[in-house]
Structure formats: C-alpha cells, structure tokens
Amino acid sequence: MRFLNKKHKLSQDSMEEGVGLITLTDPTSVIAEQFRTIRTNIQFSSIDEKIRSVVFTSSGPSQGKSTVSANVAVTWADQGLDVLLVDADMRRPTIHQTFQVPNKKGLTALLTNQEVDLNQVIQKTPVDHLFVLPCGVVPPNPSELLNTRKMDVLIKELTKHFDLVIFDAPPVISVTDAQILASKVDGTIMVVPQGIADKSSVLKSKELLEVVHARLLGAIMNRVKSENNGGYYGGYYGGYYGGYYGKNE
C-alpha cells in the first residue's frame, strides 16, 4: 500500500502497485475526512431505500475510480458495517495489489463455470469489516460475463452477506461493463477528476448511464487543487452532491 502519488499526470501504475489507501495510512488527514464526508453523502442520498450495492465509474481510464472506491470502502467499514469491495474492472484490475491478496481466483471464477464458493474467493483485509473480492484471471469477454443471470444471482447473494457491496468498474465510455453493472446495482457514482475529465465526456457518460436506467447518486470531484481544500463543490449536474478529495501536496 502506498500514499497517493504526487504527480499530477495520470499514472498507469495502479495495476502494478495498487492505489493509495490514505484512509488507512493517515486516517486523521484532511483527505481521509473528505472520504468520510463522501460516505455520509452517499448514505444520505437515499433516505427511503437503503443502498446495498453501488458502482464507481468515470468517463475515462485512470481517473481515480479504484482510489476513491477503495478509500470510501475503508471509511464505510470503519463504521462497523460489513463491506465487500469487488474488483469488477476486469480490464485493469487493481484491488488484489492494493490489498495484497491472492488473485488466482476471484469474480471471474464465480461467473464462469468453475467450482468455487464465496469463502474461497472473498479475502480479509487489514481493515476490520472490510473484505475484498479480487478480479481473478482476466477474461477475454468481461461484458459478456457481467451481462448474465449468474451475475444477478451473485449480486443478490453478496448483498445478503454484506451490508454494502461496492463495485470498482471500468470507465463508461469505450466499454459497456459499467453500464451493465449500473443497471444491476442500487446506485452509481461517477468520479470526475478536475481539469482532466472533459465536460462532453462526462455528459456523454451521464447519458449512457441514463439509457440503462442507472440510479445516479452523485459525482465525486477528484484531484481538486489543494488551495480549494476545505470548501465544497455544488452538484456537477442535476441532483449531484460534490464530495471530493484533493491532491496531497
């Protein structure tokens, strides 16, 4: 595990090294506090219906989906709720690296016809109440695997065992995986890196998610410049809350 890297340019190294878990390594930091605010905002984004499953996505690659979903998962588990973080980014899986767990068998084994049960693939983490389901062997056909009845049954099963199931997904534009997942879970959250994501791609992603009737809970501004820390952004678009965390420099 490592701290967030300080380079502004998008790095591709999270597949080798995992992402920074500042909520674990520095829980009293401003950034960790912002993750707790994001958690609270997500919790309160639906008052009538309890949210049991969420997917994190973004318009493009390397925008912070894995970083944000893993840190939000830690803050959720810190409250004593049993949380499962699932690596559903079968294009660029990172969760096994972030939490240093074996990745021989994971989500893909559960979705193909292999004889595995949940206990064999769900792993403990150093965080109490936080469990992870790594991706496993990268399959040639991720969207086909996600778009199955088996996946529906799996989500149902996982939400029976855990208070919250968080899916880390690929970007919305270019592959359909995130749309498929968004259509199956209770809520979808977009990660939007300030100054990196372009407006038209973000709007296009929103449209693609609406086509599948995703329930958009909000957008998280990522990589917000440090001079803005301490303030909050309003909604990025209709009905969105603006939680974010900034660069740690």
Ligand SMILES: Nc1ncnc2c1ncn2[C@@H]1O[C@H](COP(=O)(O)OP(=O)(O)O)[C@@H](O)[C@H]1O
């Ligand atoms: N706010 C941030 N500040 C600094 N580095 C960040 C921030 N968010 C993400 N990163 C880094 O950017 C890279 C891509 O982030 P990642 O979460 O893996 O993106 P994605 O899952 O969308 O591909 C990683 O190396 C990660 O550590």
Ligand SMILES: [Mg+2]
């Ligand atoms: Mg990722």
